[in-house]
Amino acid sequence: xxxxxxxxxxxxxxxxxxxxxxxxxxxxxxxxxxxxxxxxxxxxxxxxxxxxxxxxxxxxxxxxxxxxxxxxxxxxxxxxxxxxxxxxxxxxxxxxxxxxxxxxxxxxxxxxxxxxxxxxxxxxxxxxxxxxxxxxxxxxxxxxxxxxxxxxxxxxxxxxxxxxxxxxxxxxxxxxxxxxxxxxxxxxxxxxxxxxxxxxxxxxxxxxxxxxxxxxxxxxxxxxxxxxxxxxxxxxxxxxxxxxxxxxxxxxxxxxxxxxxxxxxxxxxxxxxxxxxxxxxxxxxxxxxxxxxxxxxxxxxxxxxxxxxxxxxxxxxxxxxxxxxxxxxxxxxxxxxxxxxxxxxxxxxxxxxxxxxxxxxxxxxxxxxxxxxxxxxxxxxxxxxxxxxxxxxxxxxxxxxxxxxxxxxxxxxxxxxxxxxxxxxxxxxxxxxxxxxxxxxxxxxxxxxxxxxxxxxxxxxxxxxxxxxxxxxxxxxxxxxxxxxxxxxxxxxxxxxxxxxxxxxxxxxxxxxxxxxxxxxxxxxxxxxxxxxxxxxxxxxxxxxxxxxxxxxxxxxxxxxxxxxxxxxxxxxxxxxxxxxxxxxxxxxxxxxxxxxxxxxxxxxxxxxxxxxxxxxxxxxxxxxxxxxxxxxxxxxx
Amino acid sequence: xxxxxxxxxxxxxxxxxxxxxxxxxxxxxxxxxxxxxxxxxxxxxxxxxxxxxxxxxxxxxxxxxxxxxxxxxxxxxxxxxxxxxxxxxxxxxxxxxxxxxxxxxxxxxxxxxxxxxxxxxxxxxxxxxxxxxxxxxxxxxxxx
Numbered sequence: 189x190x191x192x193x194x195x196x197x198x199x200x201x202x203x204x205x206x207x208x209x210x211x212x213x214x215x216x217x218x219x220x221x222x223x224x225x226x227x228x229x230x231x232x233x234x235x236x237x238x239x240x241x242x243x244x245x246x247x248x249x250x251x252x253x254x255x256x257x258x259x260x261x262x263x264x265x266x267x268x269x270x271x272x273x274x275x276x277x278x279x280x281x282x283x284x285x286x287x288x289x290x291x292x293x294x295x296x297x298x299x300x301x302x303x304x305x306x307x308x309x310x311x312x313x314x315x316x317x318x319x320x321x322x323x324x325x326x327x328x329x330x331x332x333x334x335x336x337x338x339x340x341x342x343x344x345x346x347x348x349x350x351x352x353x354x355x356x357x358x359x360x361x362x363x364x365x366x367x368x369x370x371x372x373x374x375x376x377x378x379x380x381x382x383x384x385x386x387x388x389x390x391x392x393x394x395x396x397x398x399x400x401x402x403x404x405x406x407x408x409x410x411x412x413x414x415x416x417x418x419x420x421x422x423x424x425x426x427x428x429x430x431x432x433x434x435x436x437x438x439x440x441x442x443x444x445x446x447x448x449x450x451x452x453x454x455x456x457x458x459x460x461x462x463x464x465x466x467x468x469x470x471x472x473x474x475x476x477x478x479x480x481x482x483x484x485x486x487x488x489x490x491x492x493x494x495x496x497x498x499x500x501x502x503x504x505x506x507x508x509x510x511x512x513x514x515x516x517x518x519x520x521x522x523x524x525x526x527x528x529x530x531x532x533x534x535x536x537x538x539x540x541x542x543x544x545x546x547x548x549x550x551x552x553x554x555x556x557x558x559x560x561x562x563x564x565x566x567x568x569x570x571x572x573x574x575x576x577x578x579x580x581x582x583x584x585x586x587x588x589x590x591x592x593x594x595x596x597x598x599x600x601x602x603x604x605x606x607x608x609x610x611x612x613x614x615x616x617x618x619x620x621x622x623x624x625x626x627x628x629x630x631x632x633x634x635x636x637x638x639x640x641x642x643x644x645x646x647x648x649x650x651x652x653x654x655x656x657x658x659x660x661x662x663x664x665x666x667x668x669x670x671x672x673x674x675x676x677x678x679x680x681x682x683x684x685x686x687x688x689x690x691x692x693x694x695x696x697x698x699x700x701x702x703x704x705x706x707x708x709x710x711x712x713x714x715x716x717x718x719x720x721x722x723x724x725x726x727x728x729x730x731x732x733x734x735x736x737x738x739x740x741x742x743x744x745x746x747x748x749x750x751x752x753x754x755x756x757x758x759x760x761x762x763x764x765x766x767x768x769x770x771x772x773x774x775x776x777x778x779x780x781x782x783x784x785x786x787x788x789x790x791x792x793x794x795x796x797x798x799x800x801x802x803x804x805x806x807x808x809x810x811x812x813x814x815x816x817x818x819x820x821x822x823x824x825x826x
Numbered sequence: 827x828x829x830x831x832x833x834x835x836x837x838x839x840x841x842x843x844x845x846x847x848x849x850x851x852x853x854x855x856x857x858x859x860x861x862x863x864x865x866x867x868x869x870x871x872x873x874x875x876x877x878x879x880x881x882x883x884x885x886x887x888x889x890x891x892x893x894x895x896x897x898x899x900x901x902x903x904x905x906x907x908x909x910x911x912x913x914x915x916x917x918x919x920x921x922x923x924x925x926x927x928x929x930x931x932x933x934x935x936x937x938x939x940x941x942x943x944x945x946x947x948x949x950x951x952x953x954x955x956x957x958x959x960x961x962x963x964x965x966x967x968x969x970x
Binding site for chain 2: 222223225226227260261263405406407408409410411414446447448449484485486487488489490501502503504505506507522563565566567571572603606637639641645650653654657661663766768790791792795796
């Protein structure tokens with residue numbers, strides 16, 4: 189195939205792709221994003237190839253290697269079509285059986301299919317699994333169908349048709365009107381209306397304009413952008429080209445986070461393909477429009493996800509934010525009008541053009557349209573990427589899609605919006621998930637991280653974690669952010685060590701306000717959110733740490749002890765052998781004892797103590813004091 | 827911004843290449859880049875120390891990276907870091923005296939479902955517990 193010179197050729201090519209496809213009797217789709225590969229998908233692929241070759245099946249049975257399927261908990265997983273059979277957590281030694289039973293005899297292997305841990309119900313089909321069934325996968329569904337490195341897979345799903353439509357049937361104003369009508373808002377966190385943003389940039393006159401795809405996904409616990417870039421990168425590229433046409437940009441940059449090697453690799457491949465087939469470069473699809481994209485790899489600085497810092501980083505400088513106005517639309521990269529959108533925003537664009545603004549705007553709430561991908565992680569049963577319509581209730585995401593809390597523990601809070609967001613407590617579970625509602629409760633949409641926390645999570649420890657993060661990542665330009673976040677970390681650390689002062693809560697609140705007011709960019713303006721929301725919803729936990737010197741969630745090391753229950757210990761020597769500081773004494777079949785003075789509270793004993801015995805407990809507060817007192821009395825006696 | 831030479835944009839790219847080639851940014855590379863891009867050495871130094879991807883000292887033969895993302899944190903990532911520090915007898919960011927291991931942390935690798943995550947020389951290890959740390963290290967200690 190060569191360069192596409194007109195829309196008819198594009199359609200012809202698609203038909204050609206469809207008609208020339210080998211007619212496999214069955215196709216095995218292997219989820220092989222970063223999580224999949226980390227869990228062994230590459231070994232699964234090898235084993236499959238080997239097994240099919242051995243039986244001379246490679247011509248009748250196809251293997252498709254795709255990006256992430258979203259259900260990260262069950263990696264490595266495969267789906268067999270037709271039949272939609274979903275096998276989870278496979279190992280290479282299982283592959284022979286898969287081929288023998290399911291591929292050759294159409295028999296479903298019960299031990300490989302998904303079982304709902306709460307209801308005990310089994311599901312053999314991917315679409316029937318509650319985790320998938322209750323989602324609305326308009327963006328992520330194609331991850332199951334596309335080999336990201338094969339442009340033909342994307343074409344078969346009407347890839348680049350939206351671009352052809354835009355270039356030949358729409359003016360740039362019409363494209364912008366369509367995006368405005370759809371109600372699409374920026375998915376990177378700010379939620380600014382995308383069409384409006386394009387319009388502003390379009391109106392500034394300049395010979396050179398830039399568009400940027402912000403793929404510097406830095407929020408810890410959020411990875412939907414990674415998944416889109418790994419799994420369906422052409423959709424992002426197509427969105428960018430459409431945006432460039434609407435705005436009148438001639439150059440695009442995709443800034444990919446350096447910590448995502450697979451995404452970097454796939455973007456590099458698809459950019460080459462798009463150039464080769466005439467979707468980038470001069471005279472795109474034979475039109476007069478010309479545009480090119482190149483990729484820049486991030487170098488590990490969280491602040492470069494902020495738009496002005498991102499541009500500084502592209503210019504080869506330290507990623508310092510700058511004062512706005514001038515906004516990037518006026519004076520952005522290299523001083524030229526620039527439009528920046530996030531990966532997920534760009535991926536929505538071809539979808540809106542193909543299906544229409546009306547279709548899109550019917551999904552979601554009045555002010556938040558479309559779907560949003562969340563990364564549902566932490567103490568939840570079904571960890572993974574979930575795509576849901578805006579306006580869905582938090583409870584639905586956590587209970588129905590997420591399958592509830594791990595190990596039947598009690599739900600405590602969900603943290604949204606990354607380090608800029610906040611913790612939402614249990615009594616807000618009926619909250620509608622949209623831009624406004626999340627802001628109202630003190631959190632934010634952010635890029636879509638949703639970290640679920642159970643009763644074993646200490647909220648002060650979580651606040652300290654985030655502040656530690658923002659403190660380290662603060663670029664240092666604004667004093668309130670640089671020094672203020674350091675002070676917040678110091679105070680929080682003091683509290684977790686049991687050295688908190690009565691006035692600390694007040695101090696944290698005051699300081700947080702000053703940091704919010706005195707910082708130039710969103711990093712500083714939102715950094716105190718984790719502190720403010722945990723104080724707002726979990727004040728009692730702060731008070732327990734400060735007044736009673738106890739950590740109710742049994743997390744803060746300085747406030748807890750590990751203790752071996754004498755009536756439960758069977759004297760198996762396991763913990764004794766594993767203790768890194770030899771703090772445990774005892775003999776076989778005799779009760780073991782932890783020397784509290786030597787113990788470094790690493791938790792190794794708790795981890796190795798067999799679940800049947802579970803003799804190791806953690807204590808805080810009064811109970812801890814009583815045990816310590818008893819231990820010291822015994823020491824004196826000796 | 828407008829006053830900048832567009833070549834300036836090549837700086838981070840060149841630093842990436844240098845880092846990849848040597849495993850760190852040697853002083854002679856800084857002067858070389860400075861000459862090529864007409865950017866002062868002090869500015870290059872400022873830029874490279876700003877970003878975590880670049881190191882001024884050579885790293886050990888095996889690079890151990892522990893994910894410190896939120897999901898890994900709530901699943902006990904801190905204990906893994908502490909155990910690694912104990913086992914290797916170095917702090918995060920340092921290299922063992924025999925230049926065998928360098929221990930680093932990263933903010934999030936985006937594979938939160940399988941945390942805590944440890945990466946050694948690009949190979950991912952999932953659902954790490956304190957007990958598994960030893961086994962991972964042994965794999966590389968015995969690889970000589």
